[in-house]
Amino acid sequence: MLALLALPVLVSAQTPAREPAAYVNPFIGASTSEGAAGIYHGLGKTFPGAATPFGMTQLSPNTITGGDNGSGYSDEHKTIEGFAFTQMSGVGWFGDLGNFLVMPTTGPLQTASGPAAHPEEGYRSPYDKSSEKASAGYYSVQLTEQHIRAEMSAAPHSGIMRFTFPANAQSRIQVDLARRVGGTSTWQEVKVVDDHTIAGYMRCTPDGGGWGDGAGKADYTVYFYAQFSKPLKKYGVWSANIPDGQSRHRDDVTSAKYQDIIAHAAVLPGVKTKAGKHLGFYTEFETKDREPVLLKAGISFVSVAGAKANLQAEIKDWNFDGVRQQATRLWNTALGKATVSGGTETEKAIFYTALYHSMIDPRNFCDVNGQYPGGDGKIHQLKGFRKRTIFSGWDVFRSQFPLQTIINPGVVNDMINSLVTLADESGHQYLERWEFLNAYSGCMIGNPAIPVIADAYAKGIRGFDAQKAYAVAKNTVAKFGNGDKGYSAGDLSVSLTLEYAYAEWCLGKFAQDLGRQEDAAHYQAAGGNYKNVFDPSVGWFRPRNEDGSWQPWPAEGRMKQGYGTIESSPYQQGWFVPQDVPGMVQLMGGREKVLADLDTFFEKVPENMMWNDYYNHANEPVHHVPFLFNELGAPWLTQRWTRTICDRAYHNSVEGLVGNEDVGQMSAWYVLAASGLHPLCPGSNRYEITSPVFSSITFKLDPKYASGKTFTITARNNGPQNLYIQRAWLNGKPYDHSYLDHAVVAAGGTLELEMGAQPNKNWGIQ
Known part of the structure; x- marks a missing residue:
């Protein structure tokens, strides 16, 4: 793993004060490698480039356009295609964004990126892996073909790149305006505004692939206002002649035929305005x-x-180091909302990087003046909340949003407002499960926005129209639910x-909090519909047909991947009854049988915790x-297994995540x-x-949503051997429960745990 050579630079013992941002290693998870993962889902799929907390821009290297490479980057790739201003983090499926791809070059102009196997045929370049450095808000690398150093840093709506060139009479910065992860933008326009500035846009539609190779329905336009430190004296546009009717999805634009069309694009020197299907812009100068x-x-x-207002508000001059320092300050403030002591330096790097990854999305989707694109295609002005986007619902309702309810409740409030108003603006009147730049992508399953709303409202995060949220939540369940059949x-x-x-149980909880007792009774009862796919004859959950009959039981039984399930087996999915653990345990044959089953579920996991058929x-x-053991009266097993997972499934390395980061979920679980x-x-x-990994952790609470200052x-x-809770005190008083209410956290205070090497089977079982 060559990227590990960079780690001493990223997490240096010489870093003064050791502020939280100094621990962040953006290379954690920055791999899509199927080979390393042992499964086509790949590994973390994070990007190593520069970002700010929940920012609109992410300036990052891109190594690939096609494949299942949501971030556009994978550590094992040996060439860099360019450096883009927008990226997705940790997603499966086929990615998107990667817009406004910038590349420094020298010598004759090349209009296509060229194949990875032969970078000399295009503008892509090999790079020195040992030179690659990343920290919170900064990235740099040495491109080796033409000996150019590339650096970048980000502001919330903008970014800056610094390229250090060799002596050359024909140096260049070129921008591929068509490029997009997973496809291409389908229409671009560029205009030379003055002798330092260009502006324009890139239209990205499903016809150009992108999110889900077009199936994700991504339909957005990226506008840019870009300035160069050297005056535009020798510049131009390249324009590829894309034939009418040419398919432009992921496999098309990465094909040799399509790339040949781009490689032979018309080069138009001195052109000040151009619109077309596949454009690029270049400016040449002596260095x-x-x-x-x-x-x-x-x-x-x-x-x-x-775009112009965003740039002028954030990066007024050419002070690259000032932008970098400001990005670091923003991250120190954001990461300072959860501070730890104790543990090893490596564990701190994993923790703060996980916290960092949990604050990439849901990103800001509005300009500095408060304008944002609505689901109706019109421009809207913010009223009482910040518009946010990229809601990977099926993933993030589990850990990512619960984490934010503690440290960033305003972000949760914004996301709920964004989803509810989108339901109105789009005319759909229901909540999308995987929202991407206003697109109702339909990705994955369930109704994950409902638990996010119910959880927030119950915790006092209520800066949204609760009645409207409830109405669209009801519509969502009516459209996507178990219906009258109950399955x-x-x-x-x-x-x-x-x-x-x-x-539906969550909707019932929301209804109860709103005083809608009849609805509450109905939906909470519907929360018991999980029982309707449990077959006593086989002792487990089993898929049913429309007529109510059971689907044939396979030879592998509940272990069969994809048998009535998505990305899992019935054995794995079957534990998902968090709303009624006692009822689930009764169905499964009682506490002792369930504990024995769970023991197998965890003990058979491979040591490296990569993709497997058990946990x-x-x-x-x-x-x-792992948290089921608390409700089963065996909290020491929750303590054992969460510490084990933290130790075996998270590492301070490129392959440090055992699965997709999934827009903050994997990292939020760790935090x-x-x-x-x-x-x-x-x-x-x-x-x-x-069982905490650290000797102390303090959450800084938001005074708008919490009466306490810190918890x-x-x-x-505490230590690697002393992982079991012996006794506990809440605000100085003995505490014997294995759970805590959010109201206690929000009120502020201290939970003190005494740790030991052996389980105390008398603590936490009340």
Whole structure:
């Protein structure tokens, strides 16, 4: 793993003061490698580039356009295609964004990126892996073909790049305006505004692939306002002649035929305005040895005027180091909302990087003037909340949003407002499960926005129209739910029925909090519909057909992957009844039988915790399972297994995540579990207490949503061997429960734990 050579630079013992941002290693999870993962889902799929907390822009290297490479980057790739201003983090499926791809070059102009196997045929370049450095808000690398150093840093709506060139009479910065991860933008326009500035836009539609190779329905426009530190004296546009009717999805634009068309694009020197299907812009200049040339750009999803205002508000001059320092300050403030002491330096790097990854999304989607693109295609002005986007619902309702309810409740409030108003603006009047730049992508299953809303409202996060939220939540359940039959039939029968039952229980909880007693009774009863796909004859959950009959029981039984389930087996999905653990245990044959079954479920996990048929931490359906032991009266097993997972499934390395980061979910699980608190059932207000990795962690609370200033968890005598809770005190008084209510956290105070090497089987069982 060559990227590990960079780690001493990233986490240096010489870093003064050791502020939180100094621990962040953006290379954690930055791999899509199927080979390393042992499964086509790949590994973390994070990006190593520069970002700010929940920012609109992410300036990052891109190594690939096609494949299942959501971030556009994978550490094992040996060439860099360019450096883009927008990226997705940790997603499966086929990615998107990667817009405004900038590349420094020298010599004759090349208009295509060229194949990875022969980078000399295009503008892509090999790079020195040992030179690659990344930290919170900064990235740099040495490109080796033409000996150019590339550096970048980000502001919330803009970014800056600094390229250090060799002596050359024909140096260049070129921008591929068509490029997009997973496809291409389908129409672009560029205009030379003055002798330092260009502006324009890139239109991205499903016809150009992108999210889900077009199936994700991504339809957005990226506007830019970009300036160069050297004047535009010798510049131009290239324009490829894309034939009418040419398919432009992922496999098309990466094909040799399509790339040949781009490689033979018309080069138009001196052109000041151009629109077309596949454009690029270049500016050429002479450079002295080690001469820096900078590019800065504002990005907007609203207008060129918005992009200009974003840039002028954030990066007024050419002070690259000042932008970098400001990005670091923003991250130190954000990461300072959860501070730890104790543990090893490596564990701190894992913790703060996980916290960092949990604050990439849901990202800001509005300009500095408060304008944002609505679901109706019109420009809207913010009223009382910040528009946010990228809601990977099926993943993030489990840990990511519960974490934010503690440290960033305003972000949760914004996301709920964004989803509810989108339901209105789009005319759909229901909540999308995987929202991407206003697109109703329909990705994955369930109704995950409902538990997010119910959880927030129950915790006092209520800065949204609750009645409207409730109305669209009801519409959502009516459109996607178990219906009058009380189960969902077909190939995903088990997964759908269990996920829908949980969401309907959450809707019932929301109804109860709103005083709608009749609805509350109805939906909470519907939360028991999980029982309708449990077959006593086989003793487990089993998919049903439309007529109610059971689907044939396979030879592998409940272990069969995809049998009535998505990205799981019935054995893995079947534990998903967080709303009614006693009822689930009764169905399964009682506490002792369930504990024995769970023992097998965990003990058979491979040492490296990569994708497997048992507790598969690489994917979300099982993320709540370690916390079931608390409700089963065996909290020492929750303590044992969460510490084990933190130790074996998270590492300070490129391959440091055992599965997709999934827009903050994988990392948020670690932050909460390593802190000693994690929900079993979002929507219930209850956190399960478990064994913290650190001797102390303090959450800084938001005074708009909490009466307390901080909540601290301390663990006396903590260590790798002393992982079991012996006794506990809440605000100085003995505490014997293995759970804590959110109201206690919000009120501020201290939970003190005494740790030991052997389980105390008398603590936490009340």
